[in-house]
Amino acid sequence: MSQKPSIPKGTRDFGPEEMAKRNYIFNTIKDVYALYGFQQIETPAMETLHTLMGKYGEEGDKLLFKVLNSGDYLNKVTDEELRGRNPLHLATKLSEKGLRYDLTVPFARYVVMHRDELQMPFKRYQIQPVWRADRPQKGRYREFYQCDADVVGSDSLLNEVELMQIVDTVFSKFGIRVQIKINNRKILTGIAETIGASDKIVDITVAIDKLEKIGIAQVNEELRADGLSEEAITKLQPIISCQGTNEEKLSIISGVLKNSEVGLKGIEETKFILSTLQAVGLKNEIQFDLTLARGLNYYTGAIFEVKALDTPMGSITGGGRYDNLTGIFGMPGLSGVGISFGADRIYDVLNALNLYPTEAVNTTQVLFINFGETEAAYCLPIISKVRQAGIRAELYPDNAKMKKQMAYANAKHIPYVALAGENEINSHKVTLKNMQSGEQSLADVEELIALVANG
Incomplete structure (x- = not known):
């Protein structure tokens, strides 16, 4: 008995409806990025482990998917190394490549x-999958x-505004x-400095x-457990x-923060971003939130x-803003900001x-x-004109029972069905049925296009 097919845990298949929804998300984001002058790039699914290792910390290294070398991948590994069972050491011998983590x-x-080759400033966007050898769970x-x-x-700072x-x-x-919540790493640094706990930032x-999740009393308990003095708390x-x-x-x-130079700099930057956004106008609320503290080992300015x-x-x-994106590859001093x-x-929010x-x-x-054959031949030139007008159309491929073809239209949520029998052919028209209202009308090609296009 053949084994039932499956996919790896933590991965998913996406059916036609899901893909339509996902493409709607990706295309909307792409269109807006392009509207603001961003250019698309893509990078390979695989990078060398030399590129990936050591960039995400020890835990991140463990979550990298490694790709076994081609051919005899054991030829560089000694029996002693195999007996040692050191996974990170063996990975460097067995694999030269890994799937990108971010x-x-x-x-x-x-x-x-x-x-x-790049024109600075370089405005890039990238929409691609990433892989992490994490324990799969909901979400x-x-x-x-x-x-x-x-x-x-x-x-x-106009980049942050944009x-x-x-x-x-x-x-x-x-x-x-x-x-939209905004804060600044410099403000957080200034706070730690002002309360005399710079080493505890x-x-x-x-x-x-x-x-927001645990309340101020529990936050204070965590601060005490981390060694902050009562005075600082x-x-x-x-x-x-x-x-x-x-x-x-x-x-x-x-x-x-009046005595903290770095803190005041963060306030100045935040004021500029907020006042500029107020001048251009946003449809959604933007809130200065002192409790926002994401990616502090990475971000250096606005978050x-x-x-x-x-x-x-x-x-x-x-x-947020970072000051040394390319320093990890020996090219320091290149500042950037990203989202x-x-x-x-x-996807889940739009569904909900x-x-x-x-x-x-x-x-x-x-x-x-x-x-049937005669009716299909009559419909094909009409379908070509309909598609040339930008309307998505298809002809059911088989001369099946009417009930089966209508069930197909319902299952695919197709809003209109066109029927062409002897009467329609003689009058050079088709009968167009609105599947939601049930209304039917006799239409030539131009009328059909107008009715479908206007929905």
Whole structure:
């Protein structure tokens, strides 16, 4: 008995309807990126392990999918090494390549390799799958897509402004109401400096990042467990419980950080971004949030996070400013700022809120019924004209029973069915049936095109 086929855990098949929805997401994001002058690149699914290893920390290295060398991959491994069973050491001998873990490190490698060909600032976007050898669980997959956009080679804060406009435009097109949160790594550094705990910045930010989930009392307990003094925790309270408008919160924090040069610089940058966005106008709310603390070992300036307002979901977009993207490959000093849309989470939000446009998920717009050889031959030139007008049309390939052909149209959610029998052929027309209302009308090609196009 043959074994039932399966796919690896943490991966998924996507059927036609799912693909239509995913393409709607990708195409919407691509169109907005292009609208703002970003250019698309792609990098290989595989990178050398020399490129990937050591870029994500020890835990990240363990989550890299390694690709066995071609041919006799054991020829460079001694019996002693095999008996030693050191997985990381063996991986370097058995594999020279791995599947990409994210799009950022391949992008950094791309910039270094193609530096002389690139016009700076370089505005790139990339929508491709990435792979992580993680333990699969709900909402966490081993293969998933990232939708990144970055500007490198420019320190201007206008890039941050533009990325927030992109976020606002994308979610407005999706019809998803979001809240855009903004903070700055320099402000967080200034806070740690001001309360006398500069060496504890990571502990402080990891703890206050959980404020919304666990509450201030539990945050304080975590800070104590991390070794913060009671004096430092007391000084922190008015900062993390700061309320009011963006302007009021910035005013309060400016007073608290008045002796921190780096903190005041972060406030100045945040004020510029917020005031510029206010001048250009956004459809969605942008909020200065002191508890936002993402990727602190990576980001050096503004940090962003986006949450949907009408359905419970984690962050659906994030990003920020970094100062040394290409330093890991020996080309220091190249500043950049980027964002990444979480396509899988956006997919879930659009599903939860039923926001997919009908035309995005319905492939065929009109199905021509096949009554036989003569009728099919009559329909084919009409179908050609209909397709030339940009309308998606198909002819049922077999002269099957009418019930079966109509069931096919219903199963594929095709909104119109065209029928051509002896009477229609004689009058050089077809009968067009609206599958939702049941209404039928006799139409020539131009009338059919107009009726279907106007829906």
